[in-house]
Amino acid sequence: MHSGTPPARTTSVALRQARRQLLDQGDVAAGLLDERLARSWSRSLDFGLQASGRTPGAPHASTAQLARALEQQRELVAHARPVMEFVFEQTRDSDCMVVLADSGGMLLHTLGDAEFLDRASRVALRPGATWHEQYRGTNAIGTAMAEQAPVVVHASEHYLERNSFLTCAAAPIHDPAGRLLGALDISGDHRGYHPHTLGLARSAARMIEHKLFETRHAGQLRLRFHSQMEGIGTVTECQLAVSPEGWVLGANTAALQWLGLGRDSIGRVQLEAVWPLAHALVQQPGPAAVRPLLGPRGGQVWLRVDFGRSRPAPLPRALEVAEPAPADALSALDTGDATYRAALDKARRVVGKPIALLLQGESGVGKEVFARAVHAAGPRRDGPFVAVNCAALPETLIEAELFGYSPGAFTGARREGSPGRLREAQGGTLLLDEVGDMPMAFQARLLRVLQERQVQPLGGGKAVALDFNLVCATHRQLREEMQAGRFREDLYYRINGLTLLLPPLRERSDQSALIGRLLGTLAPGQALQLAPELVTAFLHFNWPGNLRQLANGLRTACALLDEGETMIDWQHLPDDLAQDLRQTSVLADPGLDGPLRAQSVRTMERVLQQCNGNVSEAARQLGVSRNTLYRKLGGSAGR
Numbered sequence: 001m002h003s004g005t006p007p008a009r010t011t012s013v014a015l016r017q018a019r020r021q022l023l024d025q026g027d028v029a030a031g032l033l034d035e036r037l038a039r040s041w042s043r044s045l046d047f048g049l050q051a052s053g054r055t056p057g058a059p060h061a062s063t064a065q066l067a068r069a070l071e072q073q074r075e076l077v078a079h080a081r082p083v084m085e086f087v088f089e090q091t092r093d094s095d096c097m098v099v100l101a102d103s104g105g106m107l108l109h110t111l112g113d114a115e116f117l118d119r120a121s122r123v124a125l126r127p128g129a130t131w132h133e134q135y136r137g138t139n140a141i142g143t144a145m146a147e148q149a150p151v152v153v154h155a156s157e158h159y160l161e162r163n164s165f166l167t168c169a170a171a172p173i174h175d176p177a178g179r180l181l182g183a184l185d186i187s188g189d190h191r192g193y194h195p196h197t198l199g200l201a202r203s204a205a206r207m208i209e210h211k212l213f214e215t216r217h218a219g220q221l222r223l224r225f226h227s228q229m230e231g232i233g234t235v236t237e238c239q240l241a242v243s244p245e246g247w248v249l250g251a252n253t254a255a256l257q258w259l260g261l262g263r264d265s266i267g268r269v270q271l272e273a274v275w276p277l278a279h280a281l282v283q284q285p286g287p288a289a290v291r292p293l294l295g296p297r298g299g300q301v302w303l304r305v306d307f308g309r310s311r312p313a314p315l316p317r318a319l320e321v322a323e324p325a326p327a328d329a330l331s332a333l334d335t336g337d338a339t340y341r342a343a344l345d346k347a348r349r350v351v352g353k354p355i356a357l358l359l360q361g362e363s364g365v366g367k368e369v370f371a372r373a374v375h376a377a378g379p380r381r382d383g384p385f386v387a388v389n390c391a392a393l394p395e396t397l398i399e400a401e402l403f404g405y406s407p408g409a410f411t412g413a414r415r416e417g418s419p420g421r422l423r424e425a426q427g428g429t430l431l432l433d434e435v436g437d438m439p440m441a442f443q444a445r446l447l448r449v450l451q452e453r454q455v456q457p458l459g460g461g462k463a464v465a466l467d468f469n470l471v472c473a474t475h476r477q478l479r480e481e482m483q484a485g486r487f488r489e490d491l492y493y494r495i496n497g498l499t500l501l502l503p504p505l506r507e508r509s510d511q512s513a514l515i516g517r518l519l520g521t522l523a524p525g526q527a528l529q530l531a532p533e534l535v536t537a538f539l540h541f542n543w544p545g546n547l548r549q550l551a552n553g554l555r556t557a558c559a560l561l562d563e564g565e566t567m568i569d570w571q572h573l574p575d576d577l578a579q580d581l582r583q584t585s586v587l588a589d590p591g592l593d594g595p596l597r598a599q600s601v602r603t604m605e606r607v608l609q610q611c612n613g614n615v616s617e618a619a620r621q622l623g624v625s626r627n628t629l630y631r632k633l634g635g636s637a638g639r
């Protein structure tokens with residue numbers, strides 16, 4: 001990064017002049033400053049930020065909030081990590097760092113030279129901080145997302161003076177459905193500015209988008225095209241995914257540019273309308289060969305059509321991350337608990353058969369994970385897995401969202417209509433999550449569709465035959481809901497071919513094995529362990545959030561470990577989890593009996609000894625109050 005090349009940026013004289021104009025007139029005259037930066041400076045001013053001030057009110061996520069954000073963005077983070085490592089390798093020892101932010105500007109993950117990370121941390125360039133323009137003014141991450149374009153923000157181009165030691169280049173990341181997911185940023189010391197850094201950030205964002213497309217649309221009808229034959233299969237190719245009915249369901253930036261489409265046209269246009277020649281070609285399934293074709297706007301392109309792995313079954317939309325399935329995806333979930341294993345065995349017997357599964361269990365016990373395993377273990381594993389959260393759909397939209405609608409079906413509908421989520425599950429598995437929260441008024445209509453196995457889009461149009469495996473999930477007691485008149489009896493019996501009750505985490509006998517497996521997945525090859533006190537606290541906790549809570553806690557803990565550190569202890573846990581664990585810790589449990597009591601007393605004595613008799617320190621390490629420690633150790637803890 002230290003190129004020695006003088007920065008080809010706006011001169012400091014011009015920047016000073018631009019600042020003066022901004023403050024005097026509220027905006028910057030054209031030509032004085034890059035227009036993206038000029039717009040961003042105006043926005044920063046409108047946000048009421050003081051260039052020389054600090055950043056009052058800038059949100060900083062707690063470790064628990066950060067863990068939740070990482071969980072929500074796990075698909076993005078999983079694909080971004082290896083790319084960030086690659087970028088970091090290219091920039092190592094050059095006083096810089098690589099940053100991943102979510103669409104709200106919250107930093108999710110950073111990688112960098114230790115010394116620079118330390119300096120960056122002083123201006124809150126660290127995980128959990130938010131770099132939305134609203135709080136930090138013009139900065140590469142916030143501005144790239146506001147402008148939806150790659151940008152460099154160099155030195156005093158930052159709106160806040162305190163950030164002027166930085167030079168940053170960021171590119172936005174979009175998912176194949178055109179939604180903004182976040183940004184990839186490379187930040188460094190401003191003296192190390194290099195014009196190629198923006199290209200590196202942009203390429204990294206493209207690599208992530210390419211991987212997202214591959215996993216989201218695996219097994220579907222996909223078109224790849226490029227102006228050069230050799231470009232097919234590289235990250236520079238244009239990618240399109242198309243539904244069996246011809247809807248463009250996914251596209252990368254390059255494809256949108258080629259087709260002259262905006263991101264909002266994904267899911268709303270048909271291939272036939274935008275590229276009739278390619279549409280004609282996909283009507284005749286054949287081997288995936290690269291062939292020349294006249295491009296949508298003239299000029300030749302090289303095109304390869306992947307007809308999907310599940311031919312001649314429909315070629316649908318995989319909306320969620322498709323993880324590589326082991327030989328038997330159900331067995332992979334078996335960590336030894338007898339109740340859970342019995343549920344797996346029953347599920348295995350009905351896999352591939354037209355029997356609707358109903359998964360019941362508390363929130364976070366892993367119903368969706370279980371449903372995915374059922375899908376991955378069955379013959380439709382190459383088809384899509386489509387999860388619909390019925391509780392999250394507004395009552396007025398649920399019908400349109402699930403059944404689709406024809407063009408102009410209702411006010412506010414997309415002009416081009418929509419295929420609907422049910423049809424997206426063609427050839428795969430449909431998970432109706434939180435089915436117990438489905439409005440009564442809609443239940444009869446859903447029942448009819450499930451019975452007739454065909455759906456007619458709202459506003460008319462041809463009925464389409466449906467072909468998917470149905471899995472429903474709910475944290476409610478559906479039988480009780482039915483008895484209380486909140487759930488239709490006929491629908492209950494239609495979706496309940498087989499009910500499986502997944503046990504809450506506190507009742508599982510395989511917690512240690514689960515923890516071990518989770519740690520192995522979160523930090524492969526690192527042989528991480530829990531400190532003995534934590535093991536005890538974990539095993540006695542009631543885990544109201546079940547596996548979700550456990551997985552989030554461990555994920556945060558792994559993130560907070562220092563390099564080379566392998567023992568997870570209290571200080572690595574999210575604050576709220578640590579607090580809850582401490583409150584119910586076995587060490588504080590007066591009802592503890594026999595051997596466990598003896599063991600906990602031994603633990604306390606050992607820790608006290610390690611702390612050279614410092615009761616406060618020992619209590620802190622054990623996660624109990626000093627009073628509890630005095631009480632438990634009787635006279636042996638000197639006051």
Ligand SMILES: Nc1ncnc2c1ncn2[C@@H]1O[C@H](COP(=O)(O)OP(=O)(O)OP(=O)(O)O)[C@@H](O)[C@H]1O
Nearest residue numbers: 333362363364365366367368369370475547548551
């Ligand atoms: N078998 C498992 N192994 C590892 N982690 C798991 C497992 N099951 C669940 N999890 C973790 O718990 C989280 C929640 O799982 P999932 O969404 O399947 O629960 P759920 O029961 O469907 O929750 P809800 O009722 O709130 O929708 C997952 O994202 C994952 O992190």
